[in-house]
Amino acid sequence: MNVLRTPDERFENLPGYEFGPHYVEIPGGEGTESLRVHYVDEGPPSGAETILLLHGEPSWCYLYRTMVGPLTGAGFRVIAPDLVGFGRSDKPAQRADYTYARHVEWMRAALFDELGLSGLTLVGQDWGGLVGLRLVAEHPDRFRRVVAANTGLPTGDMDMGEAFFAWQKFSQETPTLPVGRIVAGGCVSEVPPEVIAAYDAPFPDESYKEGARQFPVLVPSRPDDPAADANRRAWDVLRRFDKPFLCAFSDRDPITHGADRLFRDLVPGAAGQDHTTISGGGHFLQEDKGEDLAAAVIGFVRRNAVP
Numbered sequence: 001m002n003v004l005r006t007p008d009e010r011f012e013n014l015p016g017y018e019f020g021p022h023y024v025e026i027p028g029g030e031g032t033e034s035l036r037v038h039y040v041d042e043g044p045p046s047g048a049e050t051i052l053l054l055h056g057e058p059s060w061c062y063l064y065r066t067m068v069g070p071l072t073g074a075g076f077r078v079i080a081p082d083l084v085g086f087g088r089s090d091k092p093a094q095r096a097d098y099t100y101a102r103h104v105e106w107m108r109a110a111l112f113d114e115l116g117l118s119g120l121t122l123v124g125q126d127w128g129g130l131v132g133l134r135l136v137a138e139h140p141d142r143f144r145r146v147v148a149a150n151t152g153l154p155t156g157d158m159d160m161g162e163a164f165f166a167w168q169k170f171s172q173e174t175p176t177l178p179v180g181r182i183v184a185g186g187c188v189s190e191v192p193p194e195v196i197a198a199y200d201a202p203f204p205d206e207s208y209k210e211g212a213r214q215f216p217v218l219v220p221s222r223p224d225d226p227a228a229d230a231n232r233r234a235w236d237v238l239r240r241f242d243k244p245f246l247c248a249f250s251d252r253d254p255i256t257h258g259a260d261r262l263f264r265d266l267v268p269g270a271a272g273q274d275h276t277t278i279s280g281g282g283h284f285l286q287e288d289k290g291e292d293l294a295a296a297v298i299g300f301v302r303r304n305a306v307p
Helices: 061-073 100-114 127-138 162-173 179-185 193-200 206-218 228-238 260-266 285-303
Strands: 022-026 035-042 050-054 077-081 120-125 143-149 245-250 276-278
Touching: 022 100, 035 061, 035 100, 050 061, 050 127, 061 077, 061 285, 077 100, 100 127, 120 127, 120 285, 127 143, 127 228, 143 285, 162 206, 179 193, 228 260, 245 260, 245 285, 276 285
Parallel strands: 050 077, 050 120, 120 143, 143 245, 245 276
Antiparallel strands: 022 035, 035 077
16 A cells, blocks of 8 residues: 655645644554554543544545634534545555545544544534444444534435535546535635635645545445445444434535434434534535534533533
């Protein structure tokens, strides 16, 4: 496995992002001794509620920058990793290096084996939910609560919708994957050029984007997808998951619109929660309405405090 690492200077002077880098080394597999995973770690180091912020495709933890301050200000510790292939984390250079199962295992190794995290409140958006909800289902003892935001856990048994398949087709056919413009296009608000450039920062050229290229085709969109059975098993666990579960979807996301109903209907922990629809948010609601999402998370944790 050939692995690329984005030069540090690419991450200098990014607007609104002043967090120091932290790293863990995890097993890479396929002859690679290790992979370096980056994460943001802000707020009280111990004894506090820990909020795990998982980003999706094709963003990185920069997406959560406006939420870190309100969450730490509420007394919470914030952990925001970059998925392998994104942000400041290492980037395997071949598309075949990326599978759904590997993404779950890489995050499990980083968060549990290396950081030893537990008592977590997951906030998962896009692939942050696809990975994070698998971790919840496979390691429910590590989690206290879940916030699902513009995400899902597809098994290929339901139609993913025209908007998803249009995005999937574009991602595979465009000669250059314009990461920053993709994020901007998934927002309702106007994204400044310098912020678009910050989303492009992890990818000096197309060779660094193999993970971002591969993610759209890893979504289980047919019943015989390689990850479909694992996601069905995860749903079996979520149908019994009675810890607090909040849906905080936005009102203007064509990709995940309506997916919150499945969680509300099927997850026992979703019963009686103050689910919210965040107005004025697109797919990347953290970019459009980060402070609103942070407020929803803070209220949810406080309403569901551990006795």
